[in-house]
Amino acid sequence: MQTYDPAMSIWPVSADRLDLAREFKANVRGPYSEDLRRLLYRMRTGPLAGKYVLLVIEPYRQWAIGRLGSHRGDPIARVDNRVFTSLDGAEWAVFELRWRDLTGQVLEL
Amino acid sequence: MTSATRVLGYVDPLMCGGGDHVAVKLSCEDIPSYRAEIVRLICADPDPRGPGLRYETIDTVARVTGVGRRQAIHPGSFVRVDDSGALRRATRFAFAAMVFPTLLDGRAQTIASLWDPATRHGYAIGLDEAGALALRIGDGNGTLASLSTATPLLARTWSFITVRVDGDGGRIELTHACRAEFPGIATMASWEGLAGVKLGELPAMPFMLAAEPAREKSGRLFAVHAFNGKIDRPRIADVSIAAERLRALVESDDALAFGDEVIAAWDFAVDIPTTRIHDCGPNALRGTSVNCPARGVTGHNWDGSSEDWRAAPKQYGAIHFHSDDLYDCGWETDFEVTLPQALRSGFYAVRVTAPGCETFVPFFVSARSGAPAAPVAVVAATATYLAYANTHVKFDSLNSENLFESVMQVSEQEAYLNEHRELGYSTYDIHADGSGVFYSSWLRPLLTAQPGLYTFNYVNDTHLLAWLETLGQSYDVITDHDIHRHGLTLLSQYRVVITVSHPEYFSTAMWDALFAYQQNGGRHMYLGGNGFYWRTGFSDAFPAAIEMRRGITGVRTWEGEPGESQLGFTGEPGGLWRSVGRAPQQLCGVGFSATIFNRSTYYRRTAQSRREDLAFIFAGVGEDERIGDFGLRGGGAAGLEIDRWDHVLGSPPNSVVVATTEAVGIGGLLSVEEFITTTRALDAEQNGKVRADICIFATPRGGAVFSVGSIAWPTSLPHNGGDNNVARITANVLRRFLDPAALVVAQAPEARGEGGGDVG
Numbered sequence: 001m002q003t004y005d006p007a008m009s010i011w012p013v014s015a016d017r018l019d020l021a022r023e024f025k026a027n028v029r030g031p032y033s034e035d036l037r038r039l040l041y042r043m044r045t046g047p048l049a050g051k052y053v054l055l056v057i058e059p060y061r062q063w064a065i066g067r068l069g070s071h072r073g074d075p076i077a078r079v080d081n082r083v084f085t086s087l088d089g090a091e092w093a094v095f096e097l098r099w100r101d102l103t104g105q106v107l108e109l
Numbered sequence: 110m111t112s113a114t115r116v117l118g119y120v121d122p123l124m125c126g127g128g129d130h131v132a133v134k135l136s137c138e139d140i141p142s143y144r145a146e147i148v149r150l151i152c153a154d155p156d157p158r159g160p161g162l163r164y165e166t167i168d169t170v171a172r173v174t175g176v177g178r179r180q181a182i183h184p185g186s187f188v189r190v191d192d193s194g195a196l197r198r199a200t201r202f203a204f205a206a207m208v209f210p211t212l213l214d215g216r217a218q219t220i221a222s223l224w225d226p227a228t229r230h231g232y233a234i235g236l237d238e239a240g241a242l243a244l245r246i247g248d249g250n251g252t253l254a255s256l257s258t259a260t261p262l263l264a265r266t267w268s269f270i271t272v273r274v275d276g277d278g279g280r281i282e283l284t285h286a287c288r289a290e291f292p293g294i295a296t297m298a299s300w301e302g303l304a305g306v307k308l309g310e311l312p313a314m315p316f317m318l319a320a321e322p323a324r325e326k327s328g329r330l331f332a333v334h335a336f337n338g339k340i341d342r343p344r345i346a347d348v349s350i351a352a353e354r355l356r357a358l359v360e361s362d363d364a365l366a367f368g369d370e371v372i373a374a375w376d377f378a379v380d381i382p383t384t385r386i387h388d389c390g391p392n393a394l395r396g397t398s399v400n401c402p403a404r405g406v407t408g409h410n411w412d413g414s415s416e417d418w419r420a421a422p423k424q425y426g427a428i429h430f431h432s433d434d435l436y437d438c439g440w441e442t443d444f445e446v447t448l449p450q451a452l453r454s455g456f457y458a459v460r461v462t463a464p465g466c467e468t469f470v471p472f473f474v475s476a477r478s479g480a481p482a483a484p485v486a487v488v489a490a491t492a493t494y495l496a497y498a499n500t501h502v503k504f505d506s507l508n509s510e511n512l513f514e515s516v517m518q519v520s521e522q523e524a525y526l527n528e529h530r531e532l533g534y535s536t537y538d539i540h541a542d543g544s545g546v547f548y549s550s551w552l553r554p555l556l557t558a559q560p561g562l563y564t565f566n567y568v569n570d571t572h573l574l575a576w577l578e579t580l581g582q583s584y585d586v587i588t589d590h591d592i593h594r595h596g597l598t599l600l601s602q603y604r605v606v607i608t609v610s611h612p613e614y615f616s617t618a619m620w621d622a623l624f625a626y627q628q629n630g631g632r633h634m635y636l637g638g639n640g641f642y643w644r645t646g647f648s649d650a651f652p653a654a655i656e657m658r659r660g661i662t663g664v665r666t667w668e669g670e671p672g673e674s675q676l677g678f679t680g681e682p683g684g685l686w687r688s689v690g691r692a693p694q695q696l697c698g699v700g701f702s703a704t705i706f707n708r709s710t711y712y713r714r715t716a717q718s719r720r721e722d723l724a725f726i727f728a729g730v731g732e733d734e735r736i737g738d739f740g741l742r743g744g745g746a747a748g749l750e751i752d753r754w755d756h757v758l759g760s761p762p763n764s765v766v767v768a769t770t771e772a773v774g775i776g777g778l779l780s781v782e783e784f785i786t787t788t789r790a791l792d793a794e795q796n797g798k799v800r801a802d803i804c805i806f807a808t809p810r811g812g813a814v815f816s817v818g819s820i821a822w823p824t825s826l827p828h829n830g831g832d833n834n835v836a837r838i839t840a841n842v843l844r845r846f847l848d849p850a851a852l853v854v855a856q857a858p859e860a861r862g863e864g865g866g867d868v869g
Contacts, residue, residue: 004507031775044510054518059562068504073530094516
């Protein structure tokens with residue numbers, strides 16, 4: 001049977017590609033340039049352990065960033081106390097976290 | 110925030126009619142008392158951009174005040190043999206089976222047991238925490254032994270296991286042998302010795318396969334240490350049986366030929382569609398399956414010569430058990446409701462409230478067959494709602510975020526589902542062992558089929574109800590299950606039948622009924638997308654469940670195992686309707702082409718739409734208007750999942766495409782069965798198959814079909830207070846379809862097909 005595997009996403013992420021971060025920040029919902037699509041695919045393709053999600057704090061109004069646990073069914077833990085009042089803002093904040101996780105560098109534009 | 114999960118419940122039966130008695134079963138977390146009332150849902154979508162959550166309380170049913178209590182759920186499938194007399198006397202025995210463990214996760218799991226947890230008397234054969242074959246044996250007087258080969262079985266590999274027990278204090282022997290050898294890896298092991306346990310007459314407990322018993326405080330028996338994996342041909346023989354004879358007994362289909370040596374020889378290939386477990390040995394130790402394990406699955410001897418368990422039953426002698434299977438929570442009833450005889454049909458719920466809590470426990474009231482109250486029937490897609498019930502895809506599937514092109518939003522109910530796996534799975538999920546979920550039942554809380562943030566089918570469908578009410582159009586609600594049961598007799602009562610946003614799961618009886626309805630003058634409006642896609646199984650043995658097998662093509666969140674595409678409930682080939690010669694295009698003119706989850710788009714009229722005979726569709730709609738460039742799902746009427754017209758796949762030759770999508774964009778991605786060889790051109794910027802078509806055609810005896818080919822269509826209806834071109838077109842067609850005058854659609858199709866397919 002087919003199974004999902006994080007190895008299906010291997011595009012190398014470079015901390016030098018601040019142009020892609022700027023593009024995403026300016027246009028969170030796309031459409032995106034080809035390289036930004038590759039970067040997003042890399043960011044979004046797991047692994048499930050520690051994957052970021054948005055926890056709905058108040059429907060349609062407030063979200064917080066959570067992370068899946070290391071095992072299926074573990075509680076989703078909030079990563080910090082930030083509460084976002086726009087989905088785009090929350091999406092951008094997850095992008096920043098993933099940038100840091102993948103490049104080892106804090107994203108500063 | 111008000112909690113929707115501190116009270117959970119289900120209504121039995123989920124689908125009922127006026128005059129029926131229904132049982133309401135609740136579980137409350139730290140809630141001393143609750144209030145409950147019956148409501149009819151008009152719009153189940155709390156999205157503030159739409160009509161909002163709307164319901165009416167049914168005053169003719171008395172409100173209930175009750176005391177909250179917690180009720181447990183015990184998932185895990187197993188077999189129980191209640192009349193275990195011959196097994197209780199068999200204190201000197203040999204157990205053997207072929208096993209295929211699928212999850213060795215450090216948890217002990219039981220393969221066979223006759224065990225009293227209170228007295229610790231009896232035996233439990235299984236895998237220990239290390240995954241090694243193990244035996245626990247106790248005399249009920251404090252003497253207990255735990256024995257193990259200490260060598261793990263290999264996951265996803267068949268092994269032959271034997272356990273010999275001389276329960277008079279004699280020799281114990283455990284062996285396992287992997288079917289294949291892998292140099293450097295232990296593939297066989299054994300343990301032999303004395304346990305010093307005298308079993309005496311075994312306890313009056315059911316014998317279990319794939320689990321062992323435990324008891325609630327109330328005395329209710331349930332199963333623990335449930336096994337994950339397949340068991341094939343379990344046998345129990347007298348301890349004196351020789352090793353080669355025991356192996357032969359497992360392989361044999363004629364247990365009686367082994368005479369007195371045999372005590373039990375269960376054949377799971379018999380009665381696959383049922384809960385019955387057949388014993389072909391001399392004692393007829395019949396069992397019952399609990400919590401719907403997967404049957405009709407390949408056994409240790411499956412050789413690929415047939416994919417059909419009906420044609421090669423001897424190769425389908427296994428059951429795949431899962432520790433997280435769930436068919437029936439088995440909760441006690443908190444209160445019963447007698448529905449008024451004259452209660453109108455609809456989407457209903459028991460609204461349960463307590464301070465800080467509000468939960469809608471869904472059920473459906475159908476119009477009675479023979480007593481329609483309106484000329485229009487709206488089909489509640491109950492098979493689809495079940496297929497998606499309690500989906501865990503947002504947090505269990507690696508690819509979800511790619512599919513939806515955004516970080517997954519997890520609501521309170523979804524976070525609850527993540528942590529409370531005991532609520533069971535949707536057919537989109539995988540079990541803990543990675544295998545796909547075949548079955549979904551309504552004898553459990555259904556957190557995705559109620560008002561809330563999960564909108565994909567149930568909630569979206571209610572936008573049509575809200576719109577019809579605004580329009581003042583009377584309608585009946587009937588369910589998928591009603592169509593399955595009553596067929597054309599039910600449908601033919603209605604001048605118009607509307608299938609809504611996502612009627613994806615259809616049984617053969619449903620498909621036949623809808624087709625017969627169309628062919629006999631019925632008027633069918635298909636106001637959705639990706640409909641009529643998966644062949645679905647219903648069962649008299651499991652009336653609360655549906656079954657589906659994902660097979661090897663189609664947009665799937667998991668892939669079936671080879672040889673396991675045949676429905677266990679019916680024996681029919683499962684998977685896509687398209688794969689069995691009934692592409693959705695045959696029924697509706699359009700069929701699934703693409704997903705488009707990042708944003709939705711609009712349609713533009715085709716040249717054909719300007720024909721005089723079709724003018725009624727577009728009354729009040731300009732020739733060059735964008736149709737549906739608005740809506741609650743992605744901002745357009747064409748989105749989420751979309752369907753296209755294709756004469757090769759069976760769109761009727763007299764069908765006419767009257768509108769098609771524009772600007773689908775790169776988010777529109779071709780479905781898996783729509784391309785044959787790999788290509789980079791899978792998106793709508795490059796691939797013209799990624800589109801939604803609106804089509805119409807006449808059917809015999811004055812019938813007609815109108816299809817929009819998009820899940821997002823109904824959620825565009827409320828835009829601008831209902832004053833919009835999606836609503837106008839829907840109303841135009843509905844009005845015309847209600848008019849008994851025969852519909853004349855001239856036969857002048859604009860063949861916009863692609864000709865010979867997409868492979869050179």
